[in-house]
Amino acid sequence: LSRIGDELYLEPTESGLSLRAVNSSRSGFASFLFAPLFFQLYEPGSAGPETELFRCKVHMKSFLGIFRSLPSLEKSVGKCLILLKPRASRLVLQLHCKYGVTKTHNLAFQECERLQAVFDTQSCASHLCAPARLLADAVVHFPPMLAEVTLGTGPGGKISLRNYVEDEAEPSKTMVTELWLAEDEFQSVAVTPGSHITFCLKEFRGLLSFAEASNLPLTIHFDEPGRPMIFTLDDTVLEVHLVLATLSDLQSNSQSPSTNGVSHLPAPSDDFADDLESYMVAMETGEGDSERAPSPTFPLHTPWPAQREPEEEKEEEGAVPGTPPHKKFRSLFFGSVMTPGRPGVATTQEVLAEDSEGES
């Protein structure tokens, strides 16, 4: 979660404790839901008819600082108790260690609105399920600082991963890496052939390491470019979702929606070496064709329910400098919690309008 955002949202629910984070440009959201069975004891408190279960957010660094050294934690800590004390304004984390030693941390928290990205895995056209190991081995070929990667589906059920190259990049100075995975390497493949989707690799890597460590298969749901991509991990006591905004097709922004902007590159046949040459040629000419569409820019204040705390605004302003890699990604739609009596969110809060930049 710390790879996504600087703040950790804690939301106890009847179905478990949910930990969430969102990135500064609102183009990435992750949630970890720990079922009550995960804990030795789980008491979410009681929600009355007028009140909701209490939720809060804390600074990610402060929270992580308590669990600094994992190896020593494993050796010395027996139990961890987490208490939310609204009246004392403190989130209490108490570690019961060996030798009877108790470490108590009282973290200051901020109240917050419910953080929930709106997404629906059922409505996605394509689904893939793979062991985390497969994807980890695949992404290792890409440079660690790479921002965006494109996942594509080719003929014969092959799945491709290619680093996304910006149009303004000079072809002679960029390195393109592409790899193809066969359908049988996946646990399940249900995709629309000839589709592709571009997402932020950096934010995905965090979830990937977690999936690898916990040995859980990763499911990927995606749809058309521009619609959110959802990664899920499922376990008996844990449900993880990572929702990332995706790059929409450049052509379709400025031209008619029916135009398919990005040229599809031929999947390499089994005579790979021969095809490589023509493949590279096709790529170069293909890239040259697409017109550079204006990139959507984010307003400083993401549309958000009016009840938002003043602290959220400060966070937005401070966040802008950190967003360059995501400039082209649209913000995810974050729904508000529709509690009775509160004004609803305007439905025009759909994806953001794009600015046209006077670009050369």
Added chain:
Amino acid sequence: MPFSAPPPASGERYALSASLDNARHLSSLLRAVHFQDHATCLATASGLRVTVEDAKCIQANAFIQAEIFQEFSVQEESVMFRISLSVLLDCLTIFGTSSLPGTSTALRMCYHGYGYPLMLFLEEGGVVTVCKINTQEPDELLDFDFCSTKVVNKIILQSEGLREAFAELDMTSEVLQITMSPDKPYFRLSTFGNAGSAHLDYPRDSDLMEAFHCSQTQTNRYKISLLKPSTKALALSCKVSIRTDAQGFLSLQYMIRNEDGQICFVEYYCCPDENITEAEL
């Protein structure tokens, strides 16, 4: 292997002369008090004491008894000088700081007296290095007037239990608060940092607790920046005794066992912080 130093030209004996087979016995202890550049050395018949002070609030002493040395002689009742501890440590570790099994640096230390430099002869593997370090007028040292009769609370803990705690102290907190009490929480270390407060509680019946003599509940705060260097001494030690007196002065005594199993001591004295800032408990 010890070797004899040339006698002083005038034929007089050295004010201080000492030989040590393994310079690490000295250097590791000195490192545990190395939080300031300068130190005051006091040599008496019982051994060598190296004192470092800061801010007129904290004093650390490293004691190396005469018995640790292969040869230790002090001509007058006591010999005292001020010296750059950084330079002294650099010289003592001139052959490197990594300890290969079987090899050690032999040391011979000679001090002619007031106004003379401290001479070090270091040998390892047949290579000899001679160092002359200038000495200065010793400073007036703080006297915390801390004696066992005035101790209000005393705890002896196995260092293992505290090492991690000190290494992970929240340095965004200005103070380290120490609570000692015959009742709960018995022994508590607290910090008040940017993220919030943190408390580390050690129960009196913990396996780590070697001795627990608390007669009164006391809570004192000390500047964390001053106490943080004591982590080095803690890392070397096997046991630590924590004592406070009626004024809240803190005494930390670390029992250190060197490579040859000999016991040495390092102690830290600290004044309580007078600028008490608002913080929740």
